[in-house]
Amino acid sequence: MLTVRAPATSANLGSGFDVFGVALGAPADVIRVERAPETSITITGAGSEYIPTDPEQNTVGAVADALEAPATIRIDKGVRPSSGLGSSAASAAGAAVALNALYDRGLSREELVPIAAEGEALVSGEAHADNVAPSLLGGFTIATDDGVTQVDASVPLVACLPETSVSTRDARGVVPKTASLEDVVDTVGHAATLAVGMTRDDPELVGRGLADAIVTPERSALIDGYDAVREAALEAGATGVTVSGAGPGVLAVCRESDRRGIAGAMMDAFDAAGIESRAYQTAVGEGARLYRDG
Numbered sequence: 163m164l165t166v167r168a169p170a171t172s173a174n175l176g177s178g179f180d181v182f183g184v185a186l187g188a189p190a191d192v193i194r195v196e197r198a199p200e201t202s203i204t205i206t207g208a209g210s211e212y213i214p215t216d217p218e219q220n221t222v223g224a225v226a227d228a229l230e231a232p233a234t235i236r237i238d239k240g241v242r243p244s245s246g247l248g249s250s251a252a253s254a255a256g257a258a259v260a261l262n263a264l265y266d267r268g269l270s271r272e273e274l275v276p277i278a279a280e281g282e283a284l285v286s287g288e289a290h291a292d293n294v295a296p297s298l299l300g301g302f303t304i305a306t307d308d309g310v311t312q313v314d315a316s317v318p319l320v321a322c323l324p325e326t327s328v329s330t331r332d333a334r335g336v337v338p339k340t341a342s343l344e345d346v347v348d349t350v351g352h353a354a355t356l357a358v359g360m361t362r363d364d365p366e367l368v369g370r371g372l373a374d375a376i377v378t379p380e381r382s383a384l385i386d387g388y389d390a391v392r393e394a395a396l397e398a399g400a401t402g403v404t405v406s407g408a409g410p411g412v413l414a415v416c417r418e419s420d421r422r423g424i425a426g427a428m429m430d431a432f433d434a435a436g437i438e439s440r441a442y443q444t445a446v447g448e449g450a451r452l453y454r455d456g
């Protein structure tokens with residue numbers, strides 16, 4: 163049996179829609195695999211009751227298919243589905259690493275990105291790689307049609323998840339089809355600022371670079387309490403706040419000394435809006451880790 167711990171991720175980071183992503187130190191999915199004549203899936207953990215065990219409908223089934231690697235797959239969900247932390251992608255990335263090793267396929271982590279993205283196509287309608295890339299490679303990733311660029315980074319974060327859910331497929335429906343040149347110019351500037359900030363481990367630049375006037379305003383309107391939570395985080399010292407992935411999770415960038423206060427302020431603001439939430443005090447972290455259990 164092989165075990166993989168595959169981290170949650172936060173995609174988009176505001177200005178990098180469908181391109182930017184970071185691996186989070188926590189939470190994570192744990193995937194266990196054993197060779198079998200046919201793929202079967204069992205699921206425990208956060209939100210497991212909402213996730214299909216049919217391999218045709220589960221992201222790990224799509225990965226097993228793509229790698230021609232049938233297996234008994236056990237998923238222990240640490241990443242709650244439809245919360246904006248790349249839950250479906252964490253399972254897909256974990257399965258890709260585990261099955262690649264189980265069947266000695268010899269593919270690199272970069273080569274596994276499009277394979278894991280097959281799982282994302284299954285659930286969201288498009289094979290966007292901005293969650294699977296950081297879950298596989300760790301750090302900060304820039305996923306484009308030309309491939310993935312990765313840098314290790316160490317930037318403190320708070321990911322606050324309300325007890326509501328938004329499906330990525332639905333949230334893709336509100337993304338504007340066009341944008342003004344002024345907004346595009348503005349977003350390119352912020353995206354570049356963010357990328358430089360990641361290379362310097364600079365929370366000020368990363369926080370400033372989250373700003374985006376194209377996708378985030380439409381997405382944040384789907385999240386009850388978003389404006390109050392954002393304000394509360396900024397008042398508590400966050401250097402920037404945005405929607406995590408397709409939401410409803412909210413991501414704050416900060417200095418380490420402010421992280422605890424920001425987490426409390428965000429949860430209090432959701433609470434004031436009548437919504438329970440939980441906050442992960444975390445940071446940009448490592449990619450999927452493989453354990454050989456013998």
Ligand SMILES: Nc1ncnc2c1ncn2[C@@H]1O[C@H](COP(=O)(O)OP(=O)(O)O)[C@@H](O)[C@H]1O
Pocket residue numbers: 212213214219220221222237242243244245246247248249250251253254285286328329330331407
């Ligand atoms: N292994 C899996 N882990 C989580 N969700 C999965 C998995 N396989 C299929 N799904 C489905 O994917 C959807 C969640 O994916 P999505 O809406 O993209 O949110 P998330 O950001 O949490 O991945 C749910 O409908 C869930 O049932």
Ligand SMILES: N[C@@H](CCOP(=O)(O)O)C(=O)O
Pocket residue numbers: 171173174179180181245246247248249290292293330333334406407408409
């Ligand atoms: N780029 C995608 C990212 C979705 O992330 P998720 O964690 O919400 O699945 C999008 O914004 O649609």
